[in-house]
Amino acid sequence: MGDRRTTGRLMGRIGLALTALTVFFALLAPVLAPYDPWTSVAEAYLPPGAGHILGTNDIGQDIFSELLYGAGTSLATGFLSAAVSLTIGVSAGMLAGWYGGRVDRFVTKVTAFFLTVPFIPAVILLSAFARPGVVGMALILGAMSWAGTARVVRTQTLAVREKDYIQTVKAMGASDFYLLRRHVVKELLPWILYQGVLRVKSGILSESSLSFLGLGSTVQKSWGSMIYYAQAKNALLTGAWVWWIVPPGLCIVLVSCALMLISYGAEEWMDKRLVRR
Numbered sequence: 001m002g003d004r005r006t007t008g009r010l011m012g013r014i015g016l017a018l019t020a021l022t023v024f025f026a027l028l029a030p031v032l033a034p035y036d037p038w039t040s041v042a043e044a045y046l047p048p049g050a051g052h053i054l055g056t057n058d059i060g061q062d063i064f065s066e067l068l069y070g071a072g073t074s075l076a077t078g079f080l081s082a083a084v085s086l087t088i089g090v091s092a093g094m095l096a097g098w099y100g101g102r103v104d105r106f107v108t109k110v111t112a113f114f115l116t117v118p119f120i121p122a123v124i125l126l127s128a129f130a131r132p133g134v135v136g137m138a139l140i141l142g143a144m145s146w147a148g149t150a151r152v153v154r155t156q157t158l159a160v161r162e163k164d165y166i167q168t169v170k171a172m173g174a175s176d177f178y179l180l181r182r183h184v185v186k187e188l189l190p191w192i193l194y195q196g197v198l199r200v201k202s203g204i205l206s207e208s209s210l211s212f213l214g215l216g217s218t219v220q221k222s223w224g225s226m227i228y229y230a231q232a233k234n235a236l237l238t239g240a241w242v243w244w245i246v247p248p249g250l251c252i253v254l255v256s257c258a259l260m261l262i263s264y265g266a267e268e269w270m271d272k273r274l275v276r277r
Helices: 002-027 063-099 101-116 119-130 136-141 147-161 164-171 176-212 222-230 246-276
Strands: none
Touching: 002 063, 002 246, 063 101, 063 136, 063 147, 063 176, 063 222, 101 147, 101 246, 119 136, 119 176, 119 246, 136 176, 147 176, 164 176, 176 222, 176 246
């Protein structure tokens, strides 16, 4: 058991380090990028070399600069969509589990409806009509992915509500808002953080998938849009795929793996809390 916990903590720290490094490069993209990613700065299809470490695309834009700016778009979409999903899901789940009755039945029916809606087709349909930017894409992804979180939070809230100390504080005259804010949220924090990490990963992968299908923002650089334009310009049929498709693809895989490592570490943390109780 001790070895497993040590492994979980180590994986969590590695995931945090990789994610922090990616966020660092994304935030400093305007400083680190050698060129403006929207400007043609050299000949088309230049292979990696001096001056362009990842070469150029079909219109002479520097791919390394695109990669740095694309990190910001992909990460922003992931984190914003997770924030929207958690805000809706945690609020709905806590209200349903705490108040029960009509509130619980209403939230349960709405949650069941969203769980039955096919996620990918619904998001593709909304994105095709809205043609959203980063914020719009995050809102769509968050609004379509909160139901699973709400179900988990509702179940956990039902268990927390029946604890002796909660009933004691409530009998002393504490308001529902006070109990939810000071005690219930504290009890649910590990599960909320765990769900948050999963939602960030899902948001990044969903944004990349939609951008690859040409449904992302037409003015923002992202890892998914880089792959979309690469395949649209037949990079797969030439040697350009090596420096045009592989780098953003590896970045997506790397960040996804880093977030999975964080979720693994968070899972071990939750198990440790349960054992202590």
